[in-house]
Amino acid sequence: MSKNTPKAIRGTQDIFGADAESFAFVVETFERVRKLYRFRRAEFPVFEKTEVFARSLGETTDVVSKEMYSFEDRGGDSLTLRPEFTAGIARAYLSNGWQQHAPLKIATHGPLFRYERPQKGRYRQFHQIDAEIIGAGEPQADVELLAMADHLLKELGIEGVTLHLNTLGDAASRDAWRAGLIDYFGAVRGELSEDSQERLDKNPLRILDSKDPRDKAFLADAPKIDAFLSNEALAFFDSVTKGLDAAGVKWKRAEALVRGLDYYRHTAFEFIPDEGSEAAKALGAQSTILGGGRYDGLMESLGGPDTPAVGWAAGIERLTMLVGERNQEPVELAVIPLGKDEELKAIEVAQSLRLSHFATELFVRGNMKKRFNRADQAGAKAAIIIGADELASGLLQFKDLKTGEQTALSLDAIIERSWDLRFADDMEAMDDQLSELEQEVRALGEQD
């Protein structure tokens, strides 16, 4: 690489190969699951007026105060690359009059931007999948949203991750708790870590999940949210947990779990890998793979009517690290012309096969040995060989690469044979899955 070749910007990534396949798998699975829960697909701008984020997230949050990519456009407006989805979705809801669709279930995904120090699982341009239910104040909305998140993780095959659940209460409960925490920690201010002394002013709730041993000494006796919850808030949380139990979603109460952004009320949650699990190891310092909560106050902060809502977002890169390697689907059919003279015929045949829905690749480089070699390594089930004789007779050589058996067939017959091959492979895969399931069932029976 030459000295003048440009490099990617810090914290951005070019995703390719197995990683890109896993990334696509995460998005495709999300699309599939989202439809089962009848969330509607939506797309939103990647940038908004800066105030959209500043007003809704809270001026003192780290995201707003030091992590936004903000710039002035040529018209002099201050714009910001979205650091999260929720604020922009709320803005869209208000400016398009989507109240008419309430309760509105929305799903989206795409890139987000935060000026942070890059690490494994943390990038300056990163990607999230996102789900929101807007205009629904019922706890059932929280339950459905969480059930979908749990379902998604199962479909992705992610294990060793637990839903950590908390309630921050309504606005009054949350404010009273906050005041209680400031009183409690303020009395021992000098003994807290430097970080927590700062948090005391900016976001006292955050002290609760501090890892500093100086702070940990005071955590056990810190005021708990439960003591400040109004009857309504308590009843709300109770409905959520009962609903989760009914839906079969496992959860764990996490009293110290708070959310960094100002707009959260009531339900707050994160899916976190269990300590010592494979998932925890894969993620490094980044623990939360999916997080969110209820944000009943957000719409008002943007000047809209009082509108209850819940939502979550999950980092696609983090999910990708947990779903394991996925490779490109193998080629099904290889078309191999013997020489230059047969190439046009090969193009014609390959196109017919693709139009018949077979993943087909042409192999025209190197000698015959290399062509077969490559076809084999790409995973081809069969090769269609075209030489001078085939050109003359119109019948092509069809070679089953597993058995080595080779016959002269018409194009129609080749398509028919190819369907048979695919069907046989599908049956074999299903048999494998079945016997795996049987083994699991047997193992379960022995445990009982």
Add this chain to the structure above:
RNA sequence: GCGAUCGUAGUUCAGUUGGUUAGAACGCCGGCUUGUGAUGCCGGAGGUCGCGGGUUCAAGUCCCGUCGAUCGCCCCA
């Protein structure tokens, strides 16, 4: 924003106490009398050792800076 480790072919890495033309594997390209593969054989291309400066007769190797990656803190998805 703070602290720490690392940076050599496309990739994964080796490179002795500083010492001549920087190596391996895989990958890539070509060939093995040009109609047949899944462990074969032969040959080839590809690196100003992240970048810039310094010490030295001599730097991939030591020092400083810078950029980037990784790990922890902070924050978050």
